[in-house]
Amino acid sequence: xxxxxxxxxxxxxxxxxxxxxxxxxxxxxxxxxxxxxxxxxxxxxxxxxxxxxxxxxxxxxxxxxxxxxxxxxxxxxxxxxxxxxxxxxxxxxxxxxxxxxxxxxxxxxxxxxxxxxxxxxxxxxxxxxxxxxxxxxxxxxxxxxxxxxxxxxxxxxxxxxxxxxxxxxxxxxxxxxxxxxxxxxxxxxxxxxxxxxxxxxxxxxxxxxxxxxxxxxxxxxxxxxxxxxxxxxxxxxxxxxxxxxxxxxxxxxxxxxxxxxxxxxxxxxxxxxxxxxxxxxxxxxxxxxxxxxxxxxxxxxxxxxxxxxxxxxxxxxxxxxxxxxxxxxxxxxxxxxxxxxxxxxxxxxxxxxxxxxxxxxxxxxxxxxxxxxxxxxxxxxxxxxxxxxxxxxxxxxxxxxxxxxxxxxxxxxxxxxxxxxxxxxxxxxxxxxxxxxxxxxxxxxxxxxxxxxxxxxxxxxxxxxxxxxxxxxxxxxxxxxxxxxxxxxxxxxxxxxxxxxxxxxxxxxxxxxxxxxxxxxxxxxxxxxxxxxxxxxxxxxxxxxxxxxxxxxxxxxxxxxxxxxxxxxxxxxxxxxxxxxxxxxxxxxxxxxxxxxxxxxxxxxxxxxxxxxxxxxxxxxxxxxxxxxxxxxxxxxxxxxxxxxxxxxxxxxxxxxxxxxxxxxxxxxxxxxxxxxxxxxxxxxxxxxxxxxxxxxxxxxxxxxxxxxxxxxxxxxxxxxxxxxxxxxxxxxxxxxxxxxxxxxxxxxxxxxxxxxxxxxxxxxxxxxxxxxxxxxxxxxxxxxxxxxxxxxxxxxxxxxxxxxxxxxxxxxxxxxxxxxx
Amino acid sequence: xxxxxxxxxxxxxxxxxxxxxxxxxxxxxxxxxxxxxxxxxxxxxxxxxxxxxxxxxxxxxxxxxxxxxxxxxxxxxxxxxxxxxxxxxxxxxxxxxxx
Numbered sequence: 001x002x003x004x005x006x007x008x009x010x011x012x013x014x015x016x017x018x019x020x021x022x023x024x025x026x027x028x029x030x031x032x033x034x035x036x037x038x039x040x041x042x043x044x045x046x047x048x049x050x051x052x053x054x055x056x057x058x059x060x061x062x063x064x065x066x067x068x069x070x071x072x073x074x075x076x077x078x079x080x081x082x083x084x085x086x087x088x089x090x091x092x093x094x095x096x097x098x099x100x101x102x103x104x105x106x107x108x109x110x111x112x113x114x115x116x117x118x119x120x121x122x123x124x125x126x127x128x129x130x131x132x133x134x135x136x137x138x139x140x141x142x143x144x145x146x147x148x149x150x151x152x153x154x155x156x157x158x159x160x161x162x163x164x165x166x167x168x169x170x171x172x173x174x175x176x177x178x179x180x181x182x183x184x185x186x187x188x189x190x191x192x193x194x195x196x197x198x199x200x201x202x203x204x205x206x207x208x209x210x211x212x213x214x215x216x217x218x219x220x221x222x223x224x225x226x227x228x229x230x231x232x233x234x235x236x237x238x239x240x241x242x243x244x245x246x247x248x249x250x251x252x253x254x255x256x257x258x259x260x261x262x263x264x265x266x267x268x269x270x271x272x273x274x275x276x277x278x279x280x281x282x283x284x285x286x287x288x289x290x291x292x293x294x295x296x297x298x299x300x301x302x303x304x305x306x307x308x309x310x311x312x313x314x315x316x317x318x319x320x321x322x323x324x325x326x327x328x329x330x331x332x333x334x335x336x337x338x339x340x341x342x343x344x345x346x347x348x349x350x351x352x353x354x355x356x357x358x359x360x361x362x363x364x365x366x367x368x369x370x371x372x373x374x375x376x377x378x379x380x381x382x383x384x385x386x387x388x389x390x391x392x393x394x395x396x397x398x399x400x401x402x403x404x405x406x407x408x409x410x411x412x413x414x415x416x417x418x419x420x421x422x423x424x425x426x427x428x429x430x431x432x433x434x435x436x437x438x439x440x441x442x443x444x445x446x447x448x449x450x451x452x453x454x455x456x457x458x459x460x461x462x463x464x465x466x467x468x469x470x471x472x473x474x475x476x477x478x479x480x481x482x483x484x485x486x487x488x489x490x491x492x493x494x495x496x497x498x499x500x501x502x503x504x505x506x507x508x509x510x511x512x513x514x515x516x517x518x519x520x521x522x523x524x525x526x527x528x529x530x531x532x533x534x535x536x537x538x539x540x541x542x543x544x545x546x547x548x549x550x551x552x553x554x555x556x557x558x559x560x561x562x563x564x565x566x567x568x569x570x571x572x573x574x575x576x577x578x579x580x581x582x583x584x585x586x587x588x589x590x591x592x593x594x595x596x597x598x599x600x601x602x603x604x605x606x607x608x609x610x611x612x613x614x615x616x617x618x619x620x621x622x623x624x625x626x627x628x629x630x631x632x633x634x635x636x637x638x639x640x641x642x643x644x645x646x647x648x649x650x651x652x653x654x655x656x657x658x659x660x661x662x663x664x665x666x667x668x669x670x671x672x673x674x675x676x677x678x679x680x681x682x683x684x685x686x687x688x689x690x691x692x693x694x695x696x697x698x699x700x701x702x703x704x705x706x707x708x709x710x711x712x713x714x715x716x717x718x719x720x721x722x723x724x725x726x727x728x729x730x731x732x733x734x735x736x737x738x739x740x741x742x743x744x745x746x747x748x749x750x751x752x753x754x755x756x757x758x759x760x761x762x763x764x765x766x767x768x769x770x771x772x773x774x775x776x777x778x779x780x781x782x783x784x785x786x787x788x789x790x791x792x793x794x795x796x797x798x799x800x801x802x803x804x805x806x807x808x809x810x811x812x813x814x815x816x817x818x819x820x821x822x
Numbered sequence: 823x824x825x826x827x828x829x830x831x832x833x834x835x836x837x838x839x840x841x842x843x844x845x846x847x848x849x850x851x852x853x854x855x856x857x858x859x860x861x862x863x864x865x866x867x868x869x870x871x872x873x874x875x876x877x878x879x880x881x882x883x884x885x886x887x888x889x890x891x892x893x894x895x896x897x898x899x900x901x902x903x904x905x906x907x908x909x910x911x912x913x914x915x916x917x918x919x920x921x
Contacts, residue, residue, distance in 0.1 A: 310841050447907030596845040
């Protein structure tokens, strides 16, 4: 049984992936080509006693070395030496696709041509004589329709028989007439190469100026570049022609010959369905509303709909969490074993991320549908002119929308959706600006602040917050592309609007599943690793021994009070010992946690049964019903639980304050004071990025002591010159600009393939945030603005800046030369 | 009070995003306790809570430091609402609250 290595090559939109899915089944493995973020899809399967390894190369229009995809595809062919190249061709666009076919044939490896989308060709009245093509080109030609699942067997047979007929194979070569002597010169000079590739092909590539081949050959022939230049110049001086375009013309002419000999188009010039659809979809006035409509639909289905789905998946996660709590060492009053703390922390981190899976699955399915249908390039086409002004690309639309162009979104799928953007600079800019959009998780934060400081103006403030983000994203994009990303590669702006296709169900599900798996596998693992580090950072050095003593005293006081009050109950003996009280408290907490996770009446009853069965005497203290004696204990145990929770909270507060994070907060104060942030706000910010369980839940207890509980809150405010709405605005602005979460940072690293950019994505927004909130705070204090005024000025300046950049004519001088001292 | 809200607000903006959750218990003594939270373990103290009857809010409060609110059980039908902002709201029908 022989191993057959197959490479699938073809132009974009030829349906290569559908053919790939059809042939290779579900066992597909996606990785990256070494060092780049281009997907490498490999499928391994058996056919008729042969082991097949099939690689789906990125779609390329030709085999030069201008784009990353071309270089990657060519690199694969050189490095891994496939046995057969399967060239997938769009039968309804056959002439254009044959251009690549000739380039592939020239490589000198056996080729099998698959005429895909035969059904579309037939429908359009295009008649193809595939036998003739087969004879003309000397390779097997198979008719297929990936979308309809036709042709699979024939393709596999062709691959196998081709791989077994290598003795009958003669190197394919095009006669380039005038160029031949020059080809021979180069070919002779590389005769001694150790590379096993076809030498004539390499010689032609060298003359073309193909950087990949030249790099490979340079290792053995250091002067190859100069040699090439000599020949190209010679050719030019003799025939007055440019080598690269000469070669291209020849290939086009060859494709034309095939077309004329084997293809008959009975409907030339007739409008296709695609053309008719495009009349509406790309219509001058209808295009934008249709686009917004589609974006809105995707948003509703994935983020809003997906979020609703989590209502059903969340109880499962909660059950897992409760299970973990159950098997962890039990707490004893206010003494919580670190193991349990750690376990809860980790399961919370994991759950928070896994909770997102339903949303992502729906989202990726919708994206796959849009890609397959062919709407993505059209979206790029419609919005490109506007986005280009800011250094972005039409295809940045979807990532930005997903990141939260409306009420709220999520930057993680937004950044993951940037994969398809061809223009490298725009892709980087999109990745770095998606985090500025409206993060859904920031909403409760805004709501709380607005509720506290801006109750009457809540609506307008919320409007400012949600709409300011797109403008800031655009401005940041402009800044980044004009400075840090200036030297990045921009793709030549050529775009193809492929014909519309119905997506295949299998393709959509596969694509979504693969992307979700990458999220789980990569994001989750790294986040958990970070969570471990954060836990350590927050736990140590811990609370002082004086504090510990004080808390112990407080607990004792409550226990004494408890004891005194439950004495009168007839069940006193069951709770007169400390151990018993400790167990009861844990029982009570466990019950509450489990009830929190259930959403149905039936579930609640089941939990009650469980708990009753495990400890009937304790159960009556939780559910006393008419038993007045038990009622007494119930009331007191609830009070005790409250006291315990308060002590635990305070312990956590102190731990965080003393921790390294707390020290960092104090260290930043000299800088942040310009934004009105004192060290306590700093600590709160830092721990809000790190600590999920409101580690410093009552900052208030640091400022005022318990005395204030009896004082009216507003009076306390007035007494301690506290925070003003202006402070709140500064904080809101800072929150607007800072990155939403660690998961986002990790996908940024994944998509940019560099830690450097991830750090940039963390520190640039934070710096920007500090600068912006400082500016607003200082100006606001100086001019005595109210909170709403400050926000309005900020918003207005952002909008004006964005509009200016957008409307500014961006044409600049881009020519040079002529007479020097004219 | 505002200071407390401020700090609480800062802390609810957490590392990862979260779903809002709430569960309610009938205490059997004429009061009901609703405990709120977020799926990633964040506390919900300071978050708005209200009781709605016929679409109107008849009782409003904020979640305590323990992330809970205890209120007198209304005599007729009601809905308990945990409101942490758009997309983070939980509605529990009074009729579904058991002892």
